[in-house]
Amino acid sequence: MAMETFYEVMRRQGITRRSFLKYCSLTAAALGLGPAYANKIAHAMETKPRTPVIWLHGLECTCCTESFIRSAHPLVKDVVLSMISLDYDDTIMAAAGHQAEAILEEIKEEYKGRYILAVEGNPPLNQDGMSCIIAGRPFHEQLKWMAEDAKAIISWGSCASWGCVQAAKPNPTQAVPVHKFLGSGYDKPIIKVPGCPPIAEVMTGVITYMLTFDRVPELDNQGRPKMFYSQRIHDKCYRRPHFDAGQFVESFDDEGARKGYCLYKVGCKGPTSYNACSTIRWNEGVSFPIQAGHGCIGCSEDGFWDKGSFYGHDAELNAFGIEANADTIGKTAAGVVGAAIAAHAAASAIKAAAKKGDE
Amino acid sequence: MSGAITEDKVYVYEAPVRLWHWINAASIVVLGVTGYFIAYPLPSLSGEASDHYLMGWIRYLHFIAGYIFAIGFVGRIYWAFVGNHHARELFIVPLWKPEWWKGFIDELKWYAFLKKEPAKHEGHNPMAQFAMFFMFVLGGLLMIVTGFAMYGEGTAPGSWAYNLFTTWVIPLFGQSLDVHYWHRAGFWLLVIFVMAHVYVAVREDIMSRQTMVSTMINGWRYFKDNRKD
Numbered sequence: 001m002a003m004e005t006f007y008e009v010m011r012r013q014g015i016t017r018r019s020f021l022k023y024c025s026l027t028a029a030a031l032g033l034g035p036a037y038a039n040k041i042a043h044a045m046e047t048k049p050r051t052p053v054i055w056l057h058g059l060e061c062t063c064c065t066e067s068f069i070r071s072a073h074p075l076v077k078d079v080v081l082s083m084i085s086l087d088y089d090d091t092i093m094a095a096a097g098h099q100a101e102a103i104l105e106e107i108k109e110e111y112k113g114r115y116i117l118a119v120e121g122n123p124p125l126n127q128d129g130m131s132c133i134i135a136g137r138p139f140h141e142q143l144k145w146m147a148e149d150a151k152a153i154i155s156w157g158s159c160a161s162w163g164c165v166q167a168a169k170p171n172p173t174q175a176v177p178v179h180k181f182l183g184s185g186y187d188k189p190i191i192k193v194p195g196c197p198p199i200a201e202v203m204t205g206v207i208t209y210m211l212t213f214d215r216v217p218e219l220d221n222q223g224r225p226k227m228f229y230s231q232r233i234h235d236k237c238y239r240r241p242h243f244d245a246g247q248f249v250e251s252f253d254d255e256g257a258r259k260g261y262c263l264y265k266v267g268c269k270g271p272t273s274y275n276a277c278s279t280i281r282w283n284e285g286v287s288f289p290i291q292a293g294h295g296c297i298g299c300s301e302d303g304f305w306d307k308g309s310f311y312g313h314d315a316e317l318n319a320f321g322i323e324a325n326a327d328t329i330g331k332t333a334a335g336v337v338g339a340a341i342a343a344h345a346a347a348s349a350i351k352a353a354a355k356k357g358d359e
Numbered sequence: 360m361s362g363a364i365t366e367d368k369v370y371v372y373e374a375p376v377r378l379w380h381w382i383n384a385a386s387i388v389v390l391g392v393t394g395y396f397i398a399y400p401l402p403s404l405s406g407e408a409s410d411h412y413l414m415g416w417i418r419y420l421h422f423i424a425g426y427i428f429a430i431g432f433v434g435r436i437y438w439a440f441v442g443n444h445h446a447r448e449l450f451i452v453p454l455w456k457p458e459w460w461k462g463f464i465d466e467l468k469w470y471a472f473l474k475k476e477p478a479k480h481e482g483h484n485p486m487a488q489f490a491m492f493f494m495f496v497l498g499g500l501l502m503i504v505t506g507f508a509m510y511g512e513g514t515a516p517g518s519w520a521y522n523l524f525t526t527w528v529i530p531l532f533g534q535s536l537d538v539h540y541w542h543r544a545g546f547w548l549l550v551i552f553v554m555a556h557v558y559v560a561v562r563e564d565i566m567s568r569q570t571m572v573s574t575m576i577n578g579w580r581y582f583k584d585n586r587k588d
C-alpha cells in the first residue's frame with residue numbers, strides 16, 4: 001500500500017479542496033508566514049506521506065484536549081482533528097479496548113521513527129505507577145514504549161512540561177514531567193507547550209507547523225516553541241501603561257479595579273510568565289484572565305502551584321529543602337539587627353563613659 | 360593585617376578604591392530604595408495613565424544604578440589585581456590562617472565588651488573582612504546575576520543581557536519568579552550588611568585605636584597610639 005498523503009486523508013474525511021486551500025492560507029497567516037507560504041503548505045500536504053500522531057493521556061484533567069477542540073477557526077479545528085484523530089487519542093477516537101491498543105502497536109511498527117507522540121499529562125512513579133493505569137498497565141510503561149520509536153514528542157500543557165498540580169508539593173504519586181521521566185539519554189526532540197491548559201491556537205499552531213513543514217519549530221533553551229513563548233504576559237499586556245504610570249488595583253473591588261488599573265499589587269504573575277495570552281487571548285480572542293480583572297497566576301511556569309500566593313508576590317523560597325518567606329525573614333532579621341545595633345551603641349557609650357571616669 | 364604596628368600612619372586605600380567605595384555606596388542606596396518600591400509600589404496615582412510614568416522612572420533609576428553598581432564591581436575586581444595588597448583583602452579571606460582566626464576571635468571579644476581595647480589593623484579587621492566577602496561580595500554577585508537576568512527578560516531575546524544572563528540564570532533558579540525572589544532575598548542581605556557596616560565604621564572611628572571613615576576618604580590610616588599591640 002502506498003503511503004497516504006495528508007491531502008488524501010483530508011479528502012477522505014470529507015474536506016473539500018476549497019476548504020483545504022483555505023486552510024493552507026489560514027495556517028500560513030496563523031504562523032506569521034507570508035501568503036506565498038500557502039502554496040508551499042498545500043504542495044507539502046499533497047505530496048508528503050502523512051505523519052501519524054499518537055495522543056497519549058497520563059495523569060491529567062483533559063483540559064488540554066478541551067482547549068484544543070475549541071480552536072478559534074472551525075475550519076482549522078476540523079482539518080487538524082481530521083489529521084490527528086485518525087490514530088490514537090483515547091478521549092476522542094472511535095476505537096476502544098483491545099482494538100485501540102492494537103493501533104499503538106501497529107503505528108509503532110509501521111511508522112517506526114516517523115510518528116509524533118503527543119503526551120497530555122504525566123506518569124506517576126510511586127507504587128510502581130499504580131496511580132495511572134492505561135489498558136491494564138501503568139502509564140509510564142506505555143509512555144516509555146511509545147517514546148522509543150517516536151520522531152518527536154510534544155508535551156502538552158504544564159503537566160507534561162513541568163508536572164503541574166499533581167506534582168505540587170508533596171507530590172504523593174511522584175508525578176514527573178515527560179522530559180524528566182525519559183531522562184537526558186532520550187535523543188529525540190521534546191517540545192514543551194506549557195499552560196494549564198495551553199491556548200488552543202498555540203496547540204494547533206505547533207502541531208500544524210510540525211505536520212506541514214515536517215520539522216520541529218524553533219525552541220528556546222527550555223524546549224518551548226519560540227514563536228509562542230518568547231515573551232511574558234507583562235510585555236504585551238494592555239494594562240502595562242498603568243503599571244508604568246504607577247496605577248494599581250489595591251484590592252479587587254476598589255476604584256482602580258473598575259478603571260482597569262494594573263493588577264501587580266494583587267499578585268499578577270504576568271511579569272514572570274512566558275505565554276501568549278496577552279497577544280492571542282482565549283476563546284477566539286475574546287478575553288484573557290487579566291482582561292477579566294484577575295491577575296495572571298503563571299499557569300505556564302514551572303511549579304506555579306508552589307510559588308506562594310496567587311494574590312501577592314510574597315517571596316517564597318525553597319533553599320536546601322527549607323520553605324521560607326524571604327520578606328518575612330528579611331524584615332525580622334533587619335529588625336533584630338537594628339535593635340542589636342541600638343543596644344550595642346548604648347552599651348558602647350556607657351562603657352566609654354565609664355572608661356573616661358576611670359582615667 | 361594586624362601584627363605589630365608601630366608607625367603613626369599607613370597609606371591603605373588608594374584613590375580608585377576610595378572613589379569606588381563612595382560611588383558603590385551611593386548606587387546601593389539608590390538600588391535599595393528603588394528596588395523596595397518595585398517590590399512594594401507606592402500608592403496609586405489618579406488621573407490618566409499617560410499623565411504619569413512613576414513606576415517607569417523608578418525602574419529606570421534602578422537599572423541605571425544597577426549598571427553603575429555592576430561596572431564598579433568589575434572595576435573593583437580589576438583593581439584587586441593591580442592595586443596594593445589591601446586592595447585584595449575584599450576578595451581573599453584567609454580562612455586557612457590560624458592567626459586570621461585569632462584576630463577574628465579577638466574582634467568578637469572586643470564587640471562582646473570582653474576586651475578593653477581592640478587590636479590595631481592596617482587593612483580591614485577580620486570580622487569586617489568576613490562580612491565584606493560573604494555578605495557584600497557574594498551578595499553583590501547574586502544581585503548582579505539575578506538583576507541582569509531579569510533585566511534581560513525586559514530587553515527581550517537577542518539583547519546582551521538576555522544572551523549573557525537570562526538564558527542560563529532562569530533555568531538555574533527554576534523559573535522567572537524564583538529569580539525575583541532570590542533578588543529580594545539578596546536585597547535583605549545587603550540591607551543588613553549596610554546597617555551593620557555603617558554602625559561599625561562609625562563606632563570604630565570613635566572607639567578604636569585608628570581612624571576609619573577618614574581613611575576611606577583620604578586613604579591614610581592614622582593610629583591613635585604607637586604601642587605594639
Ligand code: HEM
Nearest residue numbers: 390391394395397398422425502503506507509510539546
Ligand atoms: C545591591 C543591589 C541591588 C538591590 C538591593 C536591588 C533590589 C531590588 C529589589 C528589592 C527588587 C524588587 C524585587 C521584586 O519584587 O521583583 C528589584 C528588582 C529588580 N532589579 Fe534589582 N537590586 C539590585 C541590583 C540590581 C542590578 C545590578 C540589576 C541589573 C540591572 C537589577 C535589576 C533589577 C530588575 C530588572 C528588577 C525587576 C524589575 C521589575 O520586575 O519591574 N537590580 N531589585
Ligand code: HEM
Nearest residue numbers: 376384387388449482483484487495553557560571572575
Ligand atoms: C551602601 C553603603 C555601603 C556599602 C555597600 C559599603 C561597602 C564597603 C566595602 C565593600 C568596603 C570594603 C572596601 C574595600 O576593601 O575595597 C567598605 C569599607 C569601608 N566603608 Fe563602606 N560601604 C557603604 C557605606 C559606608 C558608609 C556610609 C560609611 C561611613 C560612615 C562607610 C565607611 C567605610 C569605611 C570606613 C571602610 C573601611 C573599613 C576598614 O578600613 O576596615 N561605608 N565599605
Ligand code: SF4
Nearest residue numbers: 234237262263268270
Ligand atoms: S496586569 Fe499583570 S501583566 Fe498586566 S501590566 Fe500589570 S503586572 Fe503586568
Ligand code: SF4
Nearest residue numbers: 275277296297298299
Ligand atoms: S494569563 Fe497567566 S495564568 Fe492565565 S492562562 Fe495565561 S499564563 Fe495562565
